Amino acid sequence: MKPFTYIVPKSLDEAKEAAAQPNTLVKGAGLDIVDRMKERLQTPQNIVNLLPLKADLAGISVEANGDVRIGALTTLTEIENHEAMRDPVFTALVKAASTTGTPQVRNRGTIAGNILQFTRCWYVRSEAFHCLHGGRGPTCLAMTGQNRYHAVMGWSDCVRVHPSNVAPPLLALDAEYSTVIGKETRRRKFSELFPAEPRAENPEHTLQEGEIVTAIHIKKQAANVRTAYAESREKESFDWATTACSVRIAMDGNKIAAADIVLGAVAPVPMPRPKAAAMLIGKEPSKRLFLRVADMAFQGAAPLAHNAFKLPIGKAVVRDALEQATR
Numbered sequence: 001m002k003p004f005t006y007i008v009p010k011s012l013d014e015a016k017e018a019a020a021q022p023n024t025l026v027k028g029a030g031l032d033i034v035d036r037m038k039e040r041l042q043t044p045q046n047i048v049n050l051l052p053l054k055a056d057l058a059g060i061s062v063e064a065n066g067d068v069r070i071g072a073l074t075t076l077t078e079i080e081n082h083e084a085m086r087d088p089v090f091t092a093l094v095k096a097a098s099t100t101g102t103p104q105v106r107n108r109g110t111i112a113g114n115i116l117q118f119t120r121c122w123y124v125r126s127e128a129f130h131c132l133h134g135g136r137g138p139t140c141l142a143m144t145g146q147n148r149y150h151a152v153m154g155w156s157d158c159v160r161v162h163p164s165n166v167a168p169p170l171l172a173l174d175a176e177y178s179t180v181i182g183k184e185t186r187r188r189k190f191s192e193l194f195p196a197e198p199r200a201e202n203p204e205h206t207l208q209e210g211e212i213v214t215a216i217h218i219k220k221q222a223a224n225v226r227t228a229y230a231e232s233r234e235k236e237s238f239d240w241a242t243t244a245c246s247v248r249i250a251m252d253g254n255k256i257a258a259a260d261i262v263l264g265a266v267a268p269v270p271m272p273r274p275k276a277a278a279m280l281i282g283k284e285p286s287k288r289l290f291l292r293v294a295d296m297a298f299q300g301a302a303p304l305a306h307n308a309f310k311l312p313i314g315k316a317v318v319r320d321a322l323e324q325a326t327r
């Protein structure tokens with residue numbers, strides 16, 4: 001690891017000022033950053049530790065209008081255990097958080113850090129490979145190399161996948177996020193956090209250098225909204241998902257009145273599948289319907305040499321999430 005200056009701000013203003021310096025990274029728990037620095041994938045001059053600002057930037061609160069605010073430094077364990085998260089609207093978010101990594105990872109890892117983590121592609125994560133996304137080579141080595149865990153859709157010149165468990169449920173809930181940078185405070189749709197057409201040259205997210213995420217906001221949902229999250233993994237211990245799906249369903253009597261479906265771990269960004277979701281509207285839940293919807297969710301997928309297994313497994317994961325949400 002190369003030497004760097006470790007900055008411990010006393011206030012958000014101090015953190016903003018420090019984050020505005022060139023070649024500076026802000027840090028939550030540091031689980032992902034430290035890995036990247038050890039590999040010399042990133043060699044920042046300054047690290048701004050946000051953890052002393054937990055009093056302002058962590059915790060879950062229900063606002064007067066019923067909207068829920070989750071501070072950026074809230075840990076995954078806090079999400080799993082918080083009283084406000086017992087609402088069935090948050091079933092998917094709680095499941096996604098509680099199936100992330102190990103208890104140690106969840107006790108330390110923050111929600112912002114989970115969403116903003118770097119891809120797990122082994123070519124970009126090792127300095128030895130001349131990878132396009134890492135800015136070290138002319139092509140995406142995974143496209144023709146070992147691509148078992150890579151994208152099956154949504155890619156152009158780089159087949160990395162977005163690894164975050166909690167991003168798909170937040171997208172399905174149409175969440176928003178707040179940031180600060182300089183004198184500005186911004187609040188945007190969660191979907192804007194990811195590049196619309198992710199290319200190798202794009203980072204995993206659209207934040208500007210020096211921009212600090214302060215909170216995630218989830219609008220009060222209708223009483224008939226249910227959510228679910230399902231994923232597949234290579235093994236049942238700590239492991240990133242090979243495919244994931246989060247759904248939000250609103251029932252009207254025995255018919256589906258509204259639906260959102262978002263896939264994870266299959267593309268460089270979390271992938272909303274609006275055409276598949278539209279097939280559910282006005283219909284009664286059934287195994288036959290869910291089979292067709294799952295097929296549609298993977299329509300247009302283009303598997304690589306070693307990851308065609310993601311299609312049948314991913315479709316089963318979509319069906320699983322739909323069945324859980326309509327049970």
Ligand SMILES: Cc1cc2nc3c(=O)[nH]c(=O)nc-3n(C[C@H](O)[C@H](O)[C@H](O)COP(=O)(O)OP(=O)(O)OC[C@H]3O[C@@H](n4cnc5c(N)ncnc54)[C@H](O)[C@@H]3O)c2cc1C
Binds near residue numbers: 034109
């Ligand atoms: C063994 C292991 C297993 C894992 N399994 C899974 C898994 O199954 N699913 C999954 O989704 N994840 C998994 N993870 C990833 C883990 O959840 C994340 O690494 C962790 O949540 C990152 O949080 P952090 O606070 O440590 O982030 P950091 O490492 O501190 O930061 C990560 C990134 O986010 C940026 N960042 C952090 N906070 C802010 C902020 N407030 N504003 C702006 N930028 C910010 C940092 O600059 C950095 O780029 C696993 C990790 C390990 C070590």
